[in-house]
Amino acid sequence: MKKSIQDLVDKGVMLPLMEEFYTIQGEGFHKGTAAYFIRIGGCDVGCHWCDVKESWNANLHPPTDISKIVENAKTYSNTIVITGGEPLTWDMGPLTTQLKAEGLQIHIETSGAYKLTGIWDWICLSPKKMKLPTPEVYEKAHELKVIIFNRDDFRFAEAQAEQVNGDCILYMQPEWSKRDKMIPEIVDYVMKNPKWKVSLQTHKYLNIP
Numbered sequence: 001m002k003k004s005i006q007d008l009v010d011k012g013v014m015l016p017l018m019e020e021f022y023t024i025q026g027e028g029f030h031k032g033t034a035a036y037f038i039r040i041g042g043c044d045v046g047c048h049w050c051d052v053k054e055s056w057n058a059n060l061h062p063p064t065d066i067s068k069i070v071e072n073a074k075t076y077s078n079t080i081v082i083t084g085g086e087p088l089t090w091d092m093g094p095l096t097t098q099l100k101a102e103g104l105q106i107h108i109e110t111s112g113a114y115k116l117t118g119i120w121d122w123i124c125l126s127p128k129k130m131k132l133p134t135p136e137v138y139e140k141a142h143e144l145k146v147i148i149f150n151r152d153d154f155r156f157a158e159a160q161a162e163q164v165n166g167d168c169i170l171y172m173q174p175e176w177s178k179r180d181k182m183i184p185e186i187v188d189y190v191m192k193n194p195k196w197k198v199s200l201q202t203h204k205y206l207n208i209p
């Protein structure tokens, strides 16, 4: 990448854009709500079950002017979900400032592994064992969404719930490939521990992006 472009990416004025799509938020608190998704490339958290591994290498996704991203996004929806990859790999300040100036609601899907930048109406924190969230994102998260791949993830979920603020809504979401095995265990766990709620990847059942 040319140094001049790399500098703009480092400032968050251009971002490696993987894909954008208008769909229904499938997961968590806002599931069922129409939203425009912006998927930013780049992640080195390395979840072995990640369902968007194509996002990891930022160099495969074209550095794109954030003004272009915003001009396009605002024509689709008042609710914008920024996801990735790991969006907090980059400085989200410039992008979210421009989206906010258009009066849009901005949500983030994040592992919280890197410095929290940007202005957010809703933060969905999905912590990962390999790279734990920063203290600031635990304080600011609106929902905690822990992926349940095996039984140890129930222990991990409780440890993460102790770190978040008291208003944070708690979700357990089955890892997709293990859903047949883990859904019954999650159902049982949530009935015994009703501070938790179940989240499913409903877009995958609806066959939408």
Ligand SMILES: C[S@@+](CC[C@H](N)C(=O)[O-])C[C@H]1O[C@@H](n2cnc3c(N)ncnc32)[C@H](O)[C@@H]1O
Pocket (backbone or CB within 6 Å): 043, 049, 050, 051, 052, 083, 084, 085, 086, 087, 109, 110, 111, 112, 125, 126, 145, 147, 173, 174, 175, 176, 177, 201
């Ligand atoms: C692809 S990630 C991108 C955003 C950010 N890197 C993160 O992990 O939160 C979007 C959401 O999908 C979840 N996810 C990824 N792979 C999954 C899978 N195989 N099954 C269930 N949820 C998954 C993540 O935990 C996260 O909540």
Ligand SMILES: Nc1nc2[nH]cc(C(=O)O)c2c(=O)[nH]1
Pocket (backbone or CB within 6 Å): 023, 024, 025, 026, 027, 083, 084, 109, 203, 208, 209
């Ligand atoms: N419909 C839909 N809902 C989602 N919620 C979180 C997603 C993500 O990949 O971040 C996602 C996604 O990829 N599609």
Ligand code: SF4
Pocket (backbone or CB within 6 Å): 043, 044, 045, 046, 047, 050, 051, 052, 053, 055, 084, 085, 086, 111, 128
């Ligand atoms: S942090 Fe998110 S994007 Fe990165 S590997 Fe894990 S699930 Fe995938």
Ligand SMILES: [Mg+2]
Pocket (backbone or CB within 6 Å): 051, 052
């Ligand atoms: Mg997804």
